[in-house]
Amino acid sequence: MKCRRCNREAQVYLKSYNISLCKECFLELFKRKVLSTINKFSMFSFKDKILVAVSGGKDSLCLWDVLVDLGFNTEGLHINLEIENHSSSLEEIAKKFASKNNLKLRVINIKDVLGVDIKKASRISKREPCRICGMVKRYVINKEAEYFDCVVTGHNLDDESSNLLGNILQWKKGYLGRQAPLLEEYGSLRKKAKPLCFISELEILYYVSLKNIDYFPYVCPLSKGASSLFYKNIINQIEYRMPGTKLRFYKGFIEDKEVYIKKESKLELIPCQRCGYLTVNKICNFCKLKEKVEASSK
Amino acid sequence: MKCRRCNREAQVYLKSYNISLCKECFLELFKRKVLSTINKFSMFSFKDKILVAVSGGKDSLCLWDVLVDLGFNTEGLHINLEIENHSSSLEEIAKKFASKNNLKLRVINIKDVLGVDIKKASRISKREPCRICGMVKRYVINKEAEYFDCVVTGHNLDDESSNLLGNILQWKKGYLGRQAPLLEEYGSLRKKAKPLCFISELEILYYVSLKNIDYFPYVCPLSKGASSLFYKNIINQIEYRMPGTKLRFYKGFIEDKEVYIKKESKLELIPCQRCGYLTVNKICNFCKLKEKVEASSK
Numbered sequence: 052m053k054c055r056r057c058n059r060e061a062q063v064y065l066k067s068y069n070i071s072l073c074k075e076c077f078l079e080l081f082k083r084k085v086l087s088t089i090n091k092f093s094m095f096s097f098k099d100k101i102l103v104a105v106s107g108g109k110d111s112l113c114l115w116d117v118l119v120d121l122g123f124n125t126e127g128l129h130i131n132l133e134i135e136n137h138s139s140s141l142e143e144i145a146k147k148f149a150s151k152n153n154l155k156l157r158v159i160n161i162k163d164v165l166g167v168d169i170k171k172a173s174r175i176s177k178r179e180p181c182r183i184c185g186m187v188k189r190y191v192i193n194k195e196a197e198y199f200d201c202v203v204t205g206h207n208l209d210d211e212s213s214n215l216l217g218n219i220l221q222w223k224k225g226y227l228g229r230q231a232p233l234l235e236e237y238g239s240l241r242k243k244a245k246p247l248c249f250i251s252e253l254e255i256l257y258y259v260s261l262k263n264i265d266y267f268p269y270v271c272p273l274s275k276g277a278s279s280l281f282y283k284n285i286i287n288q289i290e291y292r293m294p295g296t297k298l299r300f301y302k303g304f305i306e307d308k309e310v311y312i313k314k315e316s317k318l319e320l321i322p323c324q325r326c327g328y329l330t331v332n333k334i335c336n337f338c339k340l341k342e343k344v345e346a347s348s349k
Numbered sequence: 350m351k352c353r354r355c356n357r358e359a360q361v362y363l364k365s366y367n368i369s370l371c372k373e374c375f376l377e378l379f380k381r382k383v384l385s386t387i388n389k390f391s392m393f394s395f396k397d398k399i400l401v402a403v404s405g406g407k408d409s410l411c412l413w414d415v416l417v418d419l420g421f422n423t424e425g426l427h428i429n430l431e432i433e434n435h436s437s438s439l440e441e442i443a444k445k446f447a448s449k450n451n452l453k454l455r456v457i458n459i460k461d462v463l464g465v466d467i468k469k470a471s472r473i474s475k476r477e478p479c480r481i482c483g484m485v486k487r488y489v490i491n492k493e494a495e496y497f498d499c500v501v502t503g504h505n506l507d508d509e510s511s512n513l514l515g516n517i518l519q520w521k522k523g524y525l526g527r528q529a530p531l532l533e534e535y536g537s538l539r540k541k542a543k544p545l546c547f548i549s550e551l552e553i554l555y556y557v558s559l560k561n562i563d564y565f566p567y568v569c570p571l572s573k574g575a576s577s578l579f580y581k582n583i584i585n586q587i588e589y590r591m592p593g594t595k596l597r598f599y600k601g602f603i604e605d606k607e608v609y610i611k612k613e614s615k616l617e618l619i620p621c622q623r624c625g626y627l628t629v630n631k632i633c634n635f636c637k638l639k640e641k642v643e644a645s646s647k
Contacts, residue, residue: 219517220514220594221597222602285583300518
């Protein structure tokens with residue numbers, strides 16, 4: 052198969068666009084697509100200081116790599132969640148990427164901020180590990196981002212479209228109102244952006260493999276049975292039958308959001324009485340969890 | 350297992366409601382649910398003349414049976430689509446149901462209105478059989494309903510929720526705007542209602558089996574590979590994992606529709622220059638098809 056753009060031997064075939072590309076053209080288009088998403092939603096500029104949340108998985112490393120390549124001013128943040136047979140490798144991979152590319156990476160250990168690991172926190176709070184993990188990461192990232200202009204995460208099209216599907220099936224209006232490529236700064240909540248939101252997992256896999264980026268390929272052992280994985284399986288079945296649906300579905304929603312979802316009245320957020328983080332309750336979820344952790348160790 | 354209402358031996362278990370019921374309580378609640386849907390959307394009254402579209406499958410026979418039982422003034426309409434090894438049995442079953450219950454049933458043969466059967470019409474028009482079939486049925490039913498106050502069809506919750514899913518995934522705004530339990534009369538287009546729209550296929554299967562209603566149980570051979578079946582399979586996987594989702598998804602959409610879908614400006618419909626049926630084009634799709642059929646036989 053030949054590259055659609057330059058007629059060289061193709062190395063990549065994207066069914067959802069029905070296009071074959073050679074390595075060089077694919078990587079160039081990939082970068083261009085990320086930049087156009089950044090510009091379209093005015094996510095950040097070349098003057099901004101950007102904090103990249105880096106797990107050590109393909110998405111966040113791909114994101115960091117592209118942003119550096121595009122010339123943005125970045126720093127990485129890795130949170131070690133102390134998940135058995137998992138977190139140490141992730142940290143190592145993130146560190147290797149940073150040192151190889153001469154980039155600055157902060158590492159935070161969950162035990163230092165919460166006192167326990169995710170599994171234990173989940174047991175203590177009697178809530179699913181994925182929920183706890185998401186909440187803790189959002190909290191820590193926001194805190195660490197104090198002196199940055201924007202936080203970016205590696206959420207890709209598969210994440211966003213499957214998440215959207217789940218929110219629509221249950222008509223979670225609050226989540227739907229806030230599902231966007233960019234969340235503007237609000238009080239002490241930092242600006243958050245998802246520059247890969249229109250790029251599929253498959254495209255990211257091609258990217259990291261063509262650029263020889265070493266990443267941690269395993270699924271988190273604590274996510275077994277998570278509904279996010281269930282919805283991803285569903286959206287993949289749909290994509291397989293109707294290539295391009297993921298993108299049309301997510302893009303259609305984002306571009307025409309006001310047509311589908313009336314703007315939710317802005318949530319009334321107040322500072323947490325313990326830490327000052329903006330929250331809907333008196334005490335934020337992170338501080339509540341911390342209270343429980345402290346109580347359980349007494 | 351005991352009946353939740355009367356404590357007799359249960360015969361029905363509905364996972365989506367997590368409820369067990371005996372035959373009598375199930376049938377009573379079923380009837381009540383249909384009546385409440387009819388009233389909620391002001392579909393029709395006891396004074397109205399109602400035309401029931403009866404295929405001979407479980408949904409339409411169940412609907413007709415309930416409406417008669419509730420005391421509504423109904424007449425049946427069966428369209429024989431001349432599908433091999435299929436249509437003659439369907440017609441026979443519809444006729445048997447009518448004569449057994451002393452009800453009036455009109456029978457229309459597709460060859461009399463179109464000149465050919467569905468398979469041939471699909472071949473001539475180069476369009477999927479399901480599309481042609483739906484279009485022809487809508488046309489014929491509307492024509493036959495001239496002296497009725499309302500047309501009713503047996504569309505159930507599985508049909509409506511899977512259809513909704515398909516329309517949302519592709520953001521078909523026009524279809525979404527018109528997806529409703531009731532379509533009001535508009536010019537020569539008759540009022541159309543779906544009294545079973547909140548009742549699942551499983552509930553209907555229980556109903557026809559408990560009431561010993563003979564129905565044609567096979568799937569149409571021409572529907573093989575149809576996207577409606579694909580979306581039903583998808584929505585069933587979701588329901589299996591999260592019982593009650595079908596109902597929450599469809600009901601949530603219907604009840605809060607204006608929040609999700611801004612009202613589409615009413616389509617400008619004009620009478621077909623051939624038959625007078627309201628359409629968006631000069632010649633309606635049915636007449637266009639008929640022209641093609643006539644041309645092909647010359």
